[in-house]
Amino acid sequence: MNTMKQIAGAMMLAGLVAGTADAETTVKVLSINRDSPEWKQIYTDAITEYNAANPGVTVEIEYMEDEAFKQKLPTLLQSDAAPDLFFSWSGGVFYEQARQGFLRPITGMIGDDWRAEASAGGLAALSYEGENYGAPEAAQNVAIWYNKELAAKAGVDPTAIKTWDDFLEQVKAVKDAGITPIIVGGQDKWTLHFYYSMLAMRIMGGEGILTSSLGENGGFDNEDWVRVGQEYLRLIELEPFQEGYLGVKYDQATGLWGDGGAVFHLMGDWDLGAQRAASSSGGLSNEQLGIIPFPAVEGGRGAVTETFGGASGFVVTKNAPDEAVDFLRYFMGPVPQENAARGGVYIPTIPTAAPLVEDSILKQFAALGGKSTFHQLFLDQALGADLGGAVNDVSAQLATGDITPEEAAAILEETRQFQ
Amino acid sequence: MTAASATHHPSASDERYGAAAFRRFRQSGKLTLLLTFLPPALLIFTIFVMLPMLNASFFSPYKWSGYGPAPWIFNADTGQTFGDWVGLRNFQQLAGHSAFATAASNTFKIILVSLFIQLPLALVLALMIYEKSYANTIFRLIFFVPYILAEVATGLIWSFVFDGNYGLSRTATDVLGLEEAFFPLADKDWAFNAILAVIVWKYFGFHMMIYIAGLQNISRDLIDAARIDGATPLEIVRYIKLPLLWPAITISIFYSVLGALQVFDIVMPMTAGGPSNSSHTLVSYLYNFGFIRLRVGFGSAVGVVLFIIGIVFAFTYRGTVQRRIAA
Known part of the structure; x- marks a missing residue:
């Protein structure tokens, strides 16, 4: 009986794996407008590189003006057209989205290695009642x-x-x-x-x-x-x-x-x-x-x-596939953030990226963030x-x-x- | 259905009269006209006026952030409804909120200023320039221009005027050689008065136009007759023009009060309700404390209060003042 179950389980698993390998998964990302061309370039580069490295996955990004974004999001999240990842300023609106079950908890998918490379304060800003829902990008102090x-x-x-x-x-x-x-x-x-x-x-x-x-x-x-x-x-x-x-x-x-x-x-x-x-x-x-x-x-x-200060990043919606979470890690990871730091685009949250900031003033802010013992939103x-x-x-x-x-x-x- | 047949009069003659009226109505082509033009209007009215109003009253007893289709709908992801039933709590909170009291009294102030400053001003100007002449046309245009401006643009323009750092207020200070610049919008005692002044400035032209139209309809013969009888210009205004203008005045009062209840777009760019919530109107209060703070239920409660005030005024006014005119 047990062996039968195991075999059946293994077959199902094999079927699933084969299924995901064959099918093309699309990850839809919704961001606010990035008026700074450098910032937009960082996104474009990250997506191009990720798509090239992951043949089964296609990441698509869409930009929306801030106010339109705020207005359309509540409706969008309830529709079939909901994105898999979207930009978040964290805070009250984010809590409400999490509370109402529009977001996917990803606590279990954030392994120790991910936790080690990301900013603890930033991750905390994008969590609600002990569950992580996203990963941080920029921090403001x-x-x-x-x-x-x-x-x-x-x-x-x-x-x-x-x-x-x-x-x-x-x-x-x-x-x-x-x-x-x-x-x-x-x-x-x-x-x-x-x-x-x-x-x-x-x-x-x-x-x-x-x-x-x-x-x-x-x-x-x-x-x-x-x-x-x-x-x-x-x-x-x-x-x-x-x-x-x-x-x-x-x-x-x-x-x-x-x-x-x-x-x-x-x-x-x-x-x-x-x-x-x-x-x-x-x-x-x-x-x-x-x-x-x-x-x-x-x-x-x-x-x-x-x-x-503030913390912003991207969060995962409730029906998003696992690939979306995988992309999130790359998207909010060291490569794009270090580029951002070097280019003086924004102050990154990743601890290894912050020291790369070159602007003499932003550098001081990055140092402030680096030494932070507690980040209050x-x-x-x-x-x-x-x-x-x-x-x-x-x-x-x-x-x-x-x-x-x-x-x-x-x-x-x-x-x-x-x- | 005509009114006659709908009221179910028992007498046979009435029945026949009703049927005949209906046939006449149908044959005259009015029925076709009605069936063609009424449904779209009714539909639009229902969808864009009645439904939102009903919705607001349905939302008002809930604590609801606006996420989800409606507060009472079950959310499978959380195992709860999107909103929580709180009964009359939103209304109780409203009644106990000092900022709401300020907003209500500010709205009342707008009504008073509209009735006792704006309308008399409009009337005096209308009396001065209603007669057709080249100069009057130019003046009419000038006085009407503020009304044409978009509300938000008006608010922005005046916030520059009142700005003591770079605005006209600064220039005035420099010209007069005063030590301290005047910052009306930063001063709790002045902020709302500044808004009142802008409201008067913005809308008097509209009421002036109503009066001008009314005055131009008054027969010249009456005025000439009064003049021959030895009436002074003031007496002509008092005994001829004002009484004949009264229907126009009642309309303008009606618009003015309902408009006062809706003031919003001018407040936001000028003060955003500040300093420390001293210059909110009912609508800007609704927007700031309802929607901005993700309290759609609470905002709806404010909307219901506003709707009741508006409807009570409208019906009372139409039933008393305006009925007397019709009679």
């Missing part, structure tokens, strides 16, 4: 940028900033020198949420934020979150931002920054190009710029090496669209003096409970 010339003019040395108090002192010194300390595009509340979130990271650590999001230790309504609000208000009370900061979006704000409008700017690595594109003077050169990690908060439990994404939106709201409401740190903590906890 947020740091404090400073304008070297203006800092010298104001008589401060940003590299000496180790603690939040140091930072506040320098902000005050800059203000006293008659220079705008910080540029922020406050109409986009997420720019303000960077301060609030990074203070949270330094005060309670990524672990603490996770604990709150699970509703433990009072959820968000505990003394740590109240302290976050208090430290944030210490900054707000110095009136550190440019005039009218609440009426300006990020794009305009980074233009002001590029025009030399302030000493500090808390922003991600993408700002290097963004400030040049948005400024009226061509922007700041690498030589004029410096970056420092967000400082520690006295008595805080979060290490300065914990990073905050932007809170407005990590906590889901609703609670994340509430974090943005309270960051703005604290800045306008509408609510107290205690009320902010209570609002966040109330929103969490409603989820």
Whole structure:
């Protein structure tokens, strides 16, 4: 009886293997538009090479403009035309796709060798409730940028900033020198949420934020979150931002920054190009710029090496064949990412690729990411669209003096409970 | 079916009258006309107006992210429905949300400003330039231009005007030699007032045109007669023009209130509802707190509230003010 079963099993297996070897499998990939030609070339090369090396598989890629992509995806995922792999910014929308079963869990298919070559933080960003659904491509990190010339003019040395108090002192010194300390595009509340979130990271650590999001230790309504609000208000009370900061979006704000409008700017690595594109003077050169990690908060439990930013990559849909997962590994693997690093296309997540970045500023960001002990995804994404939106709201409401740190903590906890 | 036969009057004469009316109706070719033109209109109305409205009310008692065809449909992949039934919770949350209260009061402010500033302004201008002349045509065109502009473009243009860094606000500051630039959109006390000003600017031309059309329909004889009787120009306006214009005014009030309930495209580029949610309207609130935050059920609840306000106003208004005109 047993032997019969084994024979039958072996025959079925042989049939399956023969079937996959004969049939041509198509892997459909859907990406957002890659406006940078270098980035698109990396994709094209990866696909050409993979197709050549795997005769039974044909990978096809389609590009869609960002907004169209966001709008069409929910419908597309429910249809027969769903792609096998698609681009993801991770965060709230990704969690919802995973929760509703539109994605294929691939935890079992990620072997030790794959885990060793990929970024642990990046893989974590594309996982939901312990299951992996995709692999990471680029990472974004947020740091404090400073304008070297203006800092010298104001008589401060940003590299000496180790603690939040140091930072506040320098902000005050800059203000006293008659220079705008910080540029922020406050109409986009997420720019303000960077301060609030990074203070949270330094005060309670990524672990603490996770604990709150699970509703433990009072959820968000505990003394740590109240302290976050208090430290944030210490900054707000110095009136550190440019005039009218609440009426300006990020794009305009980074233009002001590029025009030399302030000493500090808390922003991600993408700002290097963004400030040049948005400024009226061509922007700041690498030589004029410096970056420092967000400082520690006295008595805080979060290490300065914990990073905050974004992570993006590709995820697998529920009906995707195994070949799609195999391609994903190659697509998000060392070869394309090292090319990206060398070409300065984006900051890769693969640890062996990051040191290859050549641009003097991006290199510092890559180093920041390389040393990262914990990568916290932007809170407005990590906590889901609703609670994340509430974090943005309270960051703005604290800045306008509408609510107290205690009320902010209570609002966040109330929103969490409603989820 | 005609109205007569549908009401089931027992008398035989009524029956005959109904049948005769129907035959007349059919022979006149009106039936063919109706059967040709009514179904497409009805279909479009049903698909694009009635169904979305019904959908919104069906979605409103659910917590639903918008993924899946509908919240009550079973999702085989998770073993649950796509959304969760939460009953009236969305409405309760709405009632307790301070940003919703602000959005509602802002929408109410738009109605007030439309009725008491925009419409009088439109009326005064219409009285000044309704008569046909070359100069008046030019003025009419100028006043009407803001209405032609797309809403989003209007919002963007005005956000540049109010920008204290590079915009007109900066130039004005420099010209006047003031120390501090004016940033109305960044100031909680000013942001929504700035939006109100833009709304008045954008739509007064539309109402002015309604009034001009109404004024041009008033017979010259009446006005001449009044003048011969010794009426002053103000008295002519008060006793001749305004009463005869009243039907046009009621229409313009109707449009103005329903339009106020729908303001969205101007708010988004100017303030996006900020600073700290102080300048939301009901629709921008719906969009930001419903759809952007993946809460389609909650957004639908806001939509239902908005629909009820609109429908109550429309029926009350048509049943009272406009009926009096018809009578």
